[in-house]
Amino acid sequence: MHELLWNDAGPSTLRAGPRTWTVTPTIGLWLPAGTVHSAAARAGTVYRATYFSLEMAAESARPLPTEPVSLRVTGLLRELLLRLGDESLNEHSRRLTETMVLDVLAPAPHQFLVHEPTAGLLQPIVAAVLSDPSDARTLRDWSRQLKVSERTITRAFRAETGLGFARWVGSVRVQRATTLLADGEPLEDIAEAMGYRSPSAFGAAFRKLTGTTPSSLRN
Template sequence: MCRMQAKHPPVIDPARADDGDGPLLFAALSSGDLRMTAAHSHARGQAIGALSGLLTITTERERLVVPPGYAIWIPPHHLHGLDAHGPVSAWSVYLAPGACAALPAQPQVFQVSGLLREAVLRASAWPAAGLMSAPTPAQERIAAVILDELSAAPREQLVLTMPTDRRLLKIAQALTADPADPRSLNEWAEWAAIAPRTLTRHFVSETGLSFSDWRQRARLMRAVELLAAGHAVTSVALELGYDSLSAFIAMFRREMGVAPGGFAASHAAALALP
């Protein structure tokens, strides 16, 4: 059940996300403190964008981080729960199953274009009457822009797929809890009672990433959370096990397209918006 408290009533109650025949429904949510939603799913696909604050989405196999200016795509019938880290302002778009064909079959995080943001904000002002079953020509054009922008959005590196093999999952859960753990692949294999070659082969097949790339992704996502919480860049680098601040900055810039200091500043500026 959603416990996120809205400053203003949502345009569409998320509990009614599967109502109506129209291709798109919209809801605007915001929160003044830490809230979460329990695991649930919709017959419609859902895109959730963070205007300010930080969201973490957990599915049956993935963990996804959504900073300000980013959004997550959740396909229809995909079980998911949400954590809002501190003050959050966010939007949601619900898409009819037939409108989801051009979108990924798995959850994805993507950067929100200026055009998508403005189109969603425009659509969020539409009246709920009719639940978009009879949109006007102008509304149809805005809806088409939103669908085009969602389909064309570049995917980001803020998705962490968990393995299903119990031994690999044990390792993944330990690294998620402590991404700075310095143990080598061979040490992790011995700890989980699995052959190193088996660990290497199955990690790629089950997560799509090599073990080292998966561990780096886990560190990146923790870095995003810590920076969004106001931690200094140096302290984040040390907490994640980096001996060199420059190595951490280079990794973050390579994956996120911006230095960690710039990301933190952008996050702080987003929180300051009315």
């Protein structure tokens, strides 16, 4: 079965291999059949999973993702998914609703995932940033500390994640911030926790990385 994960309240995370995605009331996740994964949610999170058979998906008029992908949970998509939870639906109505769900699926503007590199060289950086996203050390700082060139660090990040150092740090901050936003934390506190000098600086960085505003991801 393919799986579509979405939350009624609060944030959760899903990990598949070295990649971790965020799921919130406005960001869902399409999980293709056969994807080995683990998931975690804070107390109070209300999460849902909607399943689609391989046969049903094969009949979709649009090609469906073959890899996990973050999805926009629009008002229409939410209503359709809630309808699928109605046990009184007859088979015809259920199939029609499933078809509509698969037809309106749309990727989120940003994938809200963190790809954790495994290269030994990068482990001090990865451990520091995952432990404290506000860590202010720059690429130059890490170059000096690890006694390698900035280019070597950048190449190692790009080889595993497709991102440079700064962009990777930004992806960690976005994911953590998204979780805090879904929890309703004040913007001032989130900005400080992510290492930004002000909520406006945090908002500008968030928009640059995701194409949307922090407030649009609140529950």
